[in-house]
Amino acid sequence: MCLAKVYGHKNEDTEILLADSIANIFLEENNKIRMLDIFGDETVVEGTLLNMDLERNTIRIALAQ
Numbered sequence: 001m002c003l004a005k006v007y008g009h010k011n012e013d014t015e016i017l018l019a020d021s022i023a024n025i026f027l028e029e030n031n032k033i034r035m036l037d038i039f040g041d042e043t044v045v046e047g048t049l050l051n052m053d054l055e056r057n058t059i060r061i062a063l064a065q
Contacts, residue, residue, distance in 0.1 A: 003023055005021075021037045030046070050062050
């Protein structure tokens with residue numbers, strides 16, 4: 001099973017871990033991104049998807065200001 005770590009970017013120099021062991025991601029209205037981990041815990045952020053690296057299991061999101 002491939003699970004992802006999700007990182008948020010507020011600017012080019014700042015990267016923070018938003019969530020770990022993410023199994024599902026849903027792009028919602030109004031730039032909301034909803035993530036579910038393997039335990040069913042939900043994390044919701046506002047931003048846009050920057051990239052998904054499936055080889056390294058990482059997802060990067062540009063967080064809304």
